[in-house]
Amino acid sequence: MEMNIALLPGDGIGPEVIAQAVKVVHAVGKKFGHQITFKEAITGAAAIDAVGHPYPEETHQVCLQSDAVLFGAIGDPRFDNDPSAKVRPEQGLLEMRKRLGLFSNVRPTFTFPSLVHKSPLKRDRIEGTDLVFLRELTGGIYFGEPRGRNEQGTKAFDTCMYSVEEIERLARMGFEFAQKRRKLLTCVDKANVLATSRLWRETVQRLAPEYPDVKVEYEFVDAVAMRLIQWPKAYDVLITENLFGDILTDEASVISGSMGLMPSASIGVKTKLFEPIHGSYPQAAGKNIANPLATILSASMMFEYAFGLMDEAKAISDAVNLSLEKGMVTEDLADGGTSYKTSEVGDWVAEQVGMA
Amino acid sequence: MEMNIALLPGDGIGPEVIAQAVKVVHAVGKKFGHQITFKEAITGAAAIDAVGHPYPEETHQVCLQSDAVLFGAIGDPRFDNDPSAKVRPEQGLLEMRKRLGLFSNVRPTFTFPSLVHKSPLKRDRIEGTDLVFLRELTGGIYFGEPRGRNEQGTKAFDTCMYSVEEIERLARMGFEFAQKRRKLLTCVDKANVLATSRLWRETVQRLAPEYPDVKVEYEFVDAVAMRLIQWPKAYDVLITENLFGDILTDEASVISGSMGLMPSASIGVKTKLFEPIHGSYPQAAGKNIANPLATILSASMMFEYAFGLMDEAKAISDAVNLSLEKGMVTEDLADGGTSYKTSEVGDWVAEQVGMA
Ligand SMILES: [Mg+2]
Ligand SMILES: [Mg+2]
Structure with a gap:
């Protein structure tokens, strides 16, 4: 199958966790023979900084032209503590939902x-x-x-x-x-x-x-x-x-x-969007310590709900369960034991998907 | 202290569980030297049957003239299954809250x-x-x-x-x-x-x-x-x-x-009302099997919140805890072991309050 996926990493830990989901989606594509094209676009504080708007028209067009949207997180404390801020990152989320007609939030x-x-x-x-x-x-x-x-x-x-x-x-x-x-x-x-x-x-x-x-x-x-x-x-x-x-x-x-592991989907009249339920967790941004599994599970939901591909979805969720079982996890789940970096967990799950 | 308490047993198991609370309140009065007067009034289906209204004016006057209201439960399946019913028992509850100005529901x-x-x-x-x-x-x-x-x-x-x-x-x-x-x-x-x-x-x-x-x-x-x-x-x-x-x-x-054990209070501008959070449980009505402890604990709340009498309140809650500990309970809490009748549990708690 050919799949065009819009990538909206957003703010905080968004880019790091989205990067892991991309690895895993590529692994699925390779294993099951799908041709997957990603197109990245800006949202949230990152978009305010770049073009003054948290959900730019260009980003909207990228979403409209995609089969599905993989979304990270939005939010930046710079704006929370600034009552004079005229635009806020979260407005991007509301505007995106509205313009994409995302009327149903699917929360397993x-x-x-x-x-x-x-x-x-x-x-x-x-x-x-x-x-x-x-x-x-x-x-x-x-x-x-x-x-x-x-x-x-x-x-x-x-x-x-x-x-x-x-x-x-x-x-x-x-x-x-x-x-x-x-x-x-x-x-x-x-x-x-x-x-x-x-x-x-x-x-x-x-x-x-x-x-x-x-x-x-x-x-x-x-x-x-x-x-x-x-x-x-x-x-x-x-x-x-x-x-x-x-x-x-x-x-x-x-x-x-x-x-921190729960994925979600938002389904609408124009496209379908997949995202972790956790936020942008700015304290952890850039440290390669954020847990990427909710975003990886959101990619699993994408295969199921956007493309009806149950085996692909299951390959991902099985690999995530195995990583939890074997303790291949970030520090938030390590209970004081050995923990791994965000990118290491992403690599491991992607490899596991390829091997299974 | 002199206390005038309005008693509104209501429907279903209401009269049975209120009767146990009355025993316990009398035991508290005797032990701590309070003069307690009860005045009973009708509400709910019982009041619809008697005078055609679920919260009659006479009942309202009894509530207004009391220092506190002890309330059982309202609701009768005869009305639930009758779409043509013009008045319903539950309307009595809403009207009572409104006319007594009960603006704060206290739920511990x-x-x-x-x-x-x-x-x-x-x-x-x-x-x-x-x-x-x-x-x-x-x-x-x-x-x-x-x-x-x-x-x-x-x-x-x-x-x-x-x-x-x-x-x-x-x-x-x-x-x-x-x-x-x-x-x-x-x-x-x-x-x-x-x-x-x-x-x-x-x-x-x-x-x-x-x-x-x-x-x-x-x-x-x-x-x-x-x-x-x-x-x-x-x-x-x-x-x-x-x-x-x-x-x-x-x-x-x-x-x-x-x-089934949780009490509550509703505090208003004109009086204070105390009631169990459970309903009228019509299937159990008249069988002497309903659990009276939530109503008894509502009486404990009454001593605390209507009269500021903490020792009296504690004497009741201690006795309730002891009844639970010793298994002096109705069948819903007996885990298949020995169980006691509604009236037996009420007698035991009242006696315990007197002895403590
Ligand atoms: Mg919420
Ligand atoms: Mg409720």
């Missing part, structure tokens, strides 16, 4: 056999957890209008808003995910109180007969916040609106015991 | 030494957890206007709204709680995105200098959803808005390993 939660002991949760509760959240990413209370203050400044307000179309495209994606997995879909809402949640629930109920092989469950967001840490194995695919998803996907990331 | 999370093993979380993460949420209960997106649909029904919307006054009274209560505890206050918001959250944060920042002995931390709601199950011992008092509190207090209730 699974456990790594050799890291289960690091979870705050007990082994028997979490071992074998394999769930995925589809969080609506471009609607809801983070974007609704009106928002702001009354004239005197004594009242503030935000608006949560959803259209049937926004809900339907996310819900259909949820049904399709469930069909390819364990055929259980959970719609997470607060339909006993919120008008938007009732529209979510009605829409999902209307679509359900089109997917008779999928079992649909409806749960309130506060109940899911409990059950997620009590019985995470009870879930398969969960769909929810933006704010609920923001909270619950972070809560779910604790289950694995190693949030 | 702590562990029971003999039940720590039941938590899905590991012992070393949770042992000694002692935190309390103050959830704003009468504002935010559950009440804001406008809410509903557009004319075509293709869009739905909800409004989150907060005034400075609503935030300030809850925040001041949080500072005062922290002063009496470990002097750490965490303001939970989403101030990087929401206008209402920014008003929360500004208001708390403005008040902070008045409470120089309290350390204030600001955390985003999604970060708290993670840290709460990673490091619950890091928290003392948390204040937050209605929806965030709805989600996070339920998440926190999992920590103890025994949600």
Whole structure:
């Protein structure tokens, strides 16, 4: 297969971890006979420094012309501590999501056999957890209008808003995910109180007969916040609106015991983007110590979700599990034992993919 | 001290568990020399059946004239399955909160030494957890206007709204709680995105200098959803808005390993109400098998928060801990061993309070 991949390393440790994912993707290409072309583009603080904008038009064009986007991280403390800054790196992320129409944030939660002991949760509760959240990413209370203050400044307000179309495209994606997995879909809402949640629930109920092989469950967001840490194995695919998803996907990331390893995807109308859930970790930038495995696992998700290539995806995740098992890890996972540099871990995983 | 307590048993197991709390409160009164008068009033399905309204005016007057309200539970499946029902028991709860001005829901999370093993979380993460949420209960997106649909029904919307006054009274209560505890206050918001959250944060920042002995931390709601199950011992008092509190207090209730035991308080401008967080559990109603300990612990909270009587509060919680330790428990906690009836557990705890 021919694949054109946009590379957006971003800020902080972004360039270092992206470099490791590139090695691994090349190894997959060689082993499975794919022709892979990377095209790099700037975002975040790096782009503000270069051209004054965190998501330049040129970068947008590179993304549009690619089959998938591999993204590192965005954010730089220079801007956090400068209230006068007019543009901020994070605005690049929001603009990118919006212009690429990335309406669905795909956040898997699974456990790594050799890291289960690091979870705050007990082994028997979490071992074998394999769930995925589809969080609506471009609607809801983070974007609704009106928002702001009354004239005197004594009242503030935000608006949560959803259209049937926004809900339907996310819900259909949820049904399709469930069909390819364990055929259980959970719609997470607060339909006993919120008008938007009732529209979510009605829409999902209307679509359900089109997917008779999928079992649909409806749960309130506060109940899911409990059950997620009590019985995470009870879930398969969960769909929810933006704010609920923001909270619950972070809560779910604790289950694995190693949030620093979790990949994610954002799927949209124009392209698909893959990135680690961790941030730009500026303190570690340039030191060759950052953990590249979440970005490498994001590349695994790319083969699965952008190209439907399950063997390629599995070759990467198997190699990552082996690196964890054998202790071929960066210092954050070394428990005081031998640790390896970012580039060494990348080399090892790429080599492993080639050998397997 | 003279105490007038309104008793609202409500529906389902409510009357049975309230009866046990009454025994224990009488035992406290006898031991510590307080004169306690109870006045019972109807709510929920029981009140709909009797007078057609789930929170009758007469009940409201009883609450207004009392120093504190002890509340059981509300809810009846007869109404859940009847879409034509015009009044529902749960409306009584909302109306009661509103008319009594119960703006702050106080939800402690702590562990029971003999039940720590039941938590899905590991012992070393949770042992000694002692935190309390103050959830704003009468504002935010559950009440804001406008809410509903557009004319075509293709869009739905909800409004989150907060005034400075609503935030300030809850925040001041949080500072005062922290002063009496470990002097750490965490303001939970989403101030990087929401206008209402920014008003929360500004208001708390403005008040902070008045409470120089309290350390204030600001955390985003999604970060708290993670840290709460990673490091619950890091928290003392948390204040937050209605929806965030709805989600996070339920998440926190999992920590103890025994949600069925958790008490709560709602503090308002006119009175203070104490109730278990569990529901009316209609399947168990009338069988003398329901666990009364959460309601008994709510009575303990009543002595602490309504009357400032710490020794009385501790006498009850010590007796509850002893009943758990000695296995004087209902069948839900008996792990297949010997179990006791609701009334037997109530008798035992009351007797224990008298003897201690
Ligand atoms: Mg989040
Ligand atoms: Mg709740």
